[in-house]
Amino acid sequence: MLTLLFDGIAYGMLLFILALGLAVTMGLMNFINLAHGAFAMAGGYITVLLMQRAGVPFLLCLPAAFLGAALLGAVLERTLYRPLYRKPHLDQVLFSIGLTFMAVASIDWFMGSTQQFIQLPQWLKGRTEIGTGAWTLGMGHYRLFIIAVCAALTVVLQYILSNTRFGSRLRASVDDQRVAAGLGINVNMVFLSTFAFGCGLAGLGGALGAEVLGLDPTFPLKFMIYFLIVVAVGGTSSITGPLLAALLLGIADVAGKYYIPKMGAFIVYLLMIAILIWRPQGLFVRQGGKA
Amino acid sequence: MSDVVLSCQGLVKKFGGITATSDVTLDLRRGARHALIGPNGAGKTTLVNLLTGVLEPTAGRIVLDGQDITNLAPHLRVRRGMVRTFQINQLFASMTPLQTLALVVSQQRGQGGRFWQPLGRDRAVAQRAEQLLESFRLAEVMDVPTEQLAYGKRRLLEIAIALACEPRVLLLDEPVAGVPAGEREEILQTVAALPADVSVLLIEHDMDLVFSFAKRMTVLVNGAVLTEGDPDAIAADPRVREVYLGHGETAGEEEPAHA
Amino acid sequence: MSDNTSRAHLSLLDATRWRVWEPLLWIAAFAAPFVLSQHAAIINEIAIVALFALSLDLVLGFTGIVSLGHAAFFGFGAYTAALFAKHVMPDPLVGLAVGIATSTLLGAFASFTVQRGSDLTRLMVTLGAALILLELANKLDWLTGGADGLQGVVMGPVLGRFEFDLAGRTAAWYSLTVLLVLFVIARRLVHSPFGATLKAIRDNRLRAMAIGIPVGSRITVAYTIAAALAGAAGALLAQTTGFASLDVFEFHRSADVMLILVVGGTGWLYGGVLGAIVFKLMQDFLSAITPQYWTFWLGLFLVVLVLVGRDRLLKPWTLFQRGRTA
Numbered sequence: 001m002l003t004l005l006f007d008g009i010a011y012g013m014l015l016f017i018l019a020l021g022l023a024v025t026m027g028l029m030n031f032i033n034l035a036h037g038a039f040a041m042a043g044g045y046i047t048v049l050l051m052q053r054a055g056v057p058f059l060l061c062l063p064a065a066f067l068g069a070a071l072l073g074a075v076l077e078r079t080l081y082r083p084l085y086r087k088p089h090l091d092q093v094l095f096s097i098g099l100t101f102m103a104v105a106s107i108d109w110f111m112g113s114t115q116q117f118i119q120l121p122q123w124l125k126g127r128t129e130i131g132t133g134a135w136t137l138g139m140g141h142y143r144l145f146i147i148a149v150c151a152a153l154t155v156v157l158q159y160i161l162s163n164t165r166f167g168s169r170l171r172a173s174v175d176d177q178r179v180a181a182g183l184g185i186n187v188n189m190v191f192l193s194t195f196a197f198g199c200g201l202a203g204l205g206g207a208l209g210a211e212v213l214g215l216d217p218t219f220p221l222k223f224m225i226y227f228l229i230v231v232a233v234g235g236t237s238s239i240t241g242p243l244l245a246a247l248l249l250g251i252a253d254v255a256g257k258y259y260i261p262k263m264g265a266f267i268v269y270l271l272m273i274a275i276l277i278w279r280p281q282g283l284f285v286r287q288g289g290k291a
Numbered sequence: 292m293s294d295v296v297l298s299c300q301g302l303v304k305k306f307g308g309i310t311a312t313s314d315v316t317l318d319l320r321r322g323a324r325h326a327l328i329g330p331n332g333a334g335k336t337t338l339v340n341l342l343t344g345v346l347e348p349t350a351g352r353i354v355l356d357g358q359d360i361t362n363l364a365p366h367l368r369v370r371r372g373m374v375r376t377f378q379i380n381q382l383f384a385s386m387t388p389l390q391t392l393a394l395v396v397s398q399q400r401g402q403g404g405r406f407w408q409p410l411g412r413d414r415a416v417a418q419r420a421e422q423l424l425e426s427f428r429l430a431e432v433m434d435v436p437t438e439q440l441a442y443g444k445r446r447l448l449e450i451a452i453a454l455a456c457e458p459r460v461l462l463l464d465e466p467v468a469g470v471p472a473g474e475r476e477e478i479l480q481t482v483a484a485l486p487a488d489v490s491v492l493l494i495e496h497d498m499d500l501v502f503s504f505a506k507r508m509t510v511l512v513n514g515a516v517l518t519e520g521d522p523d524a525i526a527a528d529p530r531v532r533e534v535y536l537g538h539g540e541t542a543g544e545e546e547p548a549h550a
Numbered sequence: 551m552s553d554n555t556s557r558a559h560l561s562l563l564d565a566t567r568w569r570v571w572e573p574l575l576w577i578a579a580f581a582a583p584f585v586l587s588q589h590a591a592i593i594n595e596i597a598i599v600a601l602f603a604l605s606l607d608l609v610l611g612f613t614g615i616v617s618l619g620h621a622a623f624f625g626f627g628a629y630t631a632a633l634f635a636k637h638v639m640p641d642p643l644v645g646l647a648v649g650i651a652t653s654t655l656l657g658a659f660a661s662f663t664v665q666r667g668s669d670l671t672r673l674m675v676t677l678g679a680a681l682i683l684l685e686l687a688n689k690l691d692w693l694t695g696g697a698d699g700l701q702g703v704v705m706g707p708v709l710g711r712f713e714f715d716l717a718g719r720t721a722a723w724y725s726l727t728v729l730l731v732l733f734v735i736a737r738r739l740v741h742s743p744f745g746a747t748l749k750a751i752r753d754n755r756l757r758a759m760a761i762g763i764p765v766g767s768r769i770t771v772a773y774t775i776a777a778a779l780a781g782a783a784g785a786l787l788a789q790t791t792g793f794a795s796l797d798v799f800e801f802h803r804s805a806d807v808m809l810i811l812v813v814g815g816t817g818w819l820y821g822g823v824l825g826a827i828v829f830k831l832m833q834d835f836l837s838a839i840t841p842q843y844w845t846f847w848l849g850l851f852l853v854v855l856v857l858v859g860r861d862r863l864l865k866p867w868t869l870f871q872r873g874r875t876a
Contacts, residue, residue, distance in 0.1 A: 026670065032669065032670055032673065080853070080857065083857065084856065084857070087856070089616055089669040089670075089673075090610070090616050090808075090812070091856045092856075093616060093618070093673065093808075094808065094809065094812060094852050094855065094856050095852065095853055095856040095857070097805050097809075097849070097852060098848070098849040098850065098851070098852025098853040098855075098856070099849065099852075099853055100849065101845045101846065101848055101849025101852070102846050102849035102850055102853065103849075104845065104849075105843045105845045105846030105849065106846060108842070108843065109842075109843055109846075221801060225677060225678070225681060228670075228673070228674050228677070229674065229678075231670070232670055232671055232674040262689055265681070265685055266682060266685045266686070266689075269678040269679075269681050269682045269685070270682065272674065272675075272678050273663060273675050273678045273679065273682075276663075276667060276671050276674060276675050277662070277663055277666075277675070280666040280667025280668070280671045343760065345756070345759075345760075365759045365760065366759050366760075366761075366762050366763055366764050366765065367762075369759075369760060369761060369762035370762050374760070374761075375760060377756075377757070377760075381754050381756055381757040381760070382753075382754065382757065383749065383750050383753035383754055383757065384753050384754070385749065385753055385817070386746075386749060386750070386753065389558055389561055389562065390562070390565070390746065393558075393562055393746070394743065394746040394747065394750060394761075395761050397743040397746070398743070398747060398761055398762055398763055399761075399762065402743045403743055403744065403747050403762075403763060404743075404744055405742055405743045405744060406738070406739050406742045406743075406744035406745070407738055407739075407742060408742055408743075409562070409563060409566040409738075409741045409742060410562055410565075410566070410741060410742060410743050410745075410746050411559055411560075411561075411562025411563040411565070411566065412563070414559060417558045417559035417562055418558075418559075420558055420562075421557070421558035421559075424558065433557075433558065433561065434561055452757075452761060455761075456761055456762065
């Protein structure tokens with residue numbers, strides 16, 4: 001059972017990193033970006049390509065995945081996304097679905113539709129077990145690695161958000177765009193860099209998650225719902241909200257699939273619908289903030 | 292005494308740490324011409340939002356016709372005769388004034404649930420809509436989609452919608468806000484011509500309109516009632532002047548300009 | 551004065567009159583399975599998809615709810631009709647009625663989930679509902695045939711007389727008739743005071759509340775009716791193809807129907823019909839060229855559609871105007 005918890009936490013942290021970019025995009029630009037999963041997929045495929053074709057070691061691929069996805073995000077933001085910020089949500093949904101279809105089909109064409117496998121370095125394979133009997137905690141080393149990386153990232157991000165000037169500018173822009181612009185904050189730059197960063201995080205998550213979640217062209221469509229759940233339940237006005245939502249989701253999913261395999265993903269969807277009906281603005285919304 | 296149609300008692304609204312409405316008590320009598328004035332940010336629109344149910348009060352009571360409506364849903368308050376207009380036009384962009392008013396009238400007459408007959412079938416509804424269009428000088432533009440109308444016409448439609456609801460209590464939120472000088476007259480005349488038994492609460496910054504219209508005034512400052520009384524008393528009250536003009540010299544007492 | 555009364559009255563009624571081209575369109579539609587008899591199957595598909603899109607129009611175009619899970623009702627109608635035909639009775643019209651009835655119930659049940667919350671919340675909840683049904687259909691494979699689908703649905707003759715022929719002409723006429731009947735009903739609904747309140751909710755929910763419209767219950771009714779129509783479309787699919795599979799619940803169904811409606815134009819009821827025709831033809835055309843990757847072109851089309859502006863694409867003469875904000 002402890003192992004389940006552990007696995008759930010690892011899964012949750014991974015989802016958090018993957019979904020954080022989406023949460024910020026939604027909160028900052030009020031843009032429903034269903035193509036977010038495509039950036040994650042990009043990170044995953046960049047890693048695969050680098051490892052398989054260029055022999056780059058796994059650890060180096062991670063920052064590469066981040067940068068690649070971030071760059072892609074920056075370019076797309078400047079060219080395609082920016083004109084759409086003020087369009088109705090329906091248009092944004094259609095646009096991002098279209099983008100996703102294009103991404104899925106392109107990857108299918110270039111890389112084929114089979115699952116991609118990543119050869120983890122030796123030191124990340126393996127497993128440590130603590131405790132005995134029902135209280136055994138089995139920690140896969142890779143999952144441990146994921147938790148460590150994601151936790152570190154979370155701490156750094158929280159620091160950036162609350163202690164740096166960029167963080168203040170970001171928070172101001174989220175709170176009220178017009179006022180922020182009036183204060184001389186270059187809102188365009190904030191949007192661009194935040195969007196790119198969010199895509200980068202997604203790319204990193206995709207690279208990290210390839211081994212755990214699987215990587216094939218249908219990745220964006222398969223996991224989009226999970227990212228959306230994290231954002232819808234966790235809210236977009238903090239980092240801790242999506243974090244808790246992601247952990248909840250991760251644990252629920254893992255536990256659900258183990259204890260009630262017949263129901264599987266079911267539980268997650270039901271839970272989400274129940275939460276959203278109870279608290280339509282998400283579980284963790286700041287009082288008095290913009291929803 | 293039971294001449295009071297709408298009343299709020301000790302109304303409070305807090306947003307997190309900010310108190311937008313602080314212990315407001317207000318009585319509106321039948322046939323009232325009551326103005327609510329105060330500097331920007333005083334909480335006038337918030338008060339209207341509280342009265343109409345758009346916002347939930349943190350504390351206090353609202354009584355309409357002797358019935359406590361503090362927890363009543365917004366659309367039910369409208370059914371009981373409390374109608375408001377919005378400071379920023381809230382219209383139905385894709386519908387024409389005719390369609391809009393026909394809709395409001397049929398909704399008001401309980402026909403909103405009719406799903407089989409076309410909207411124009413009921414002659415009485417069309418007649419009433421036409422009447423309203425005439426009195427609000429919208430007849431020439433009755434078939435123009437709202438999003439294409441000039442601002443002054445839109446403002447007239449905004450008020451026409453409220454009247455189409457056959458209100459007993461009418462809350463007008465800055466009816467001439469942003470209306471170009473040439474088009475104000477129409478609105479002012481319409482406001483002046485409101486039926487005598489309708490109780491009106493007017494929020495306005497235009498002091499001409501306020502003083503020509505109101506028989507009673509309440510001054511709201513920082514969410515709380517500063518004072519209340521008839522227009523002459525309010526105009527003479529030094530505290531009111533201070534709130535609007537601030538401390539220091541008034542015009543006419545300037546120092547001579549430096550050479 | 552009475553002159554103007556007539557004017558207002560006439561103007562209102564004028565909006566609800568049948569335009570000249572409408573009966574012509576329907577006559578052409580019904581003639582098609584006869585004239586283009588080798589394409590009867592695709593005509594059938596178009597009619598079904600048009601009905602599905604029409605149902606979404608009620609929700610999206612007339613009430614303003616962005617739903618990504620409308621396939622839930624479509625699929626539910628399909629499976630219940632298929633199961634009914636297989637286990638109870640193969641009469642098409644009774645099966646259709648059953649499909650509609652069950653979808654209506656599901657719609658009424660689900661409608662309270664779209665009452666509150668932002669666009670994102672509603673998106674999520676509708677999406678989630680469709681996914682739950684997909685999972686259910688998958689897991690209850692003893693009932694639904696799971697991933698293999700429900701096969702061997704053999705239908706009896708329509709009204710006891712018209713057998714479903716191999717060429718698909720009976721199927722096409724059957725679907726077209728159902729489409730027409732439901733279309734007329736939807737049309738009356740949309741032009742009624744009730745329909746006007748829906749449009750008011752779509753245009754300005756705040757003001758709709760402020761004129762006494764009970765927004766919550768109107769949304770419930772609209773959503774339920776839309777579910778009924780979607781269920782009818784699903785039932786038609788199962789009945790005319792003799793088959794119901796998991797893909798009726800899939801995300802791409804919900805996404806496709808939204809695209810179809812948007813291409814045809816929301817809020818004027820014929821959007822679904824027009825969009826269905828365009829979409830099906832485009833799909834056929836592109837699939838013949840690139841069977842595997844036609845979703846790429848679909849995606850590209852969506853991106854371009856949104857960037858250029860939905861209005862401009864549909865009314866090409868506005869292409870070079872400086873856009874008015876909608």
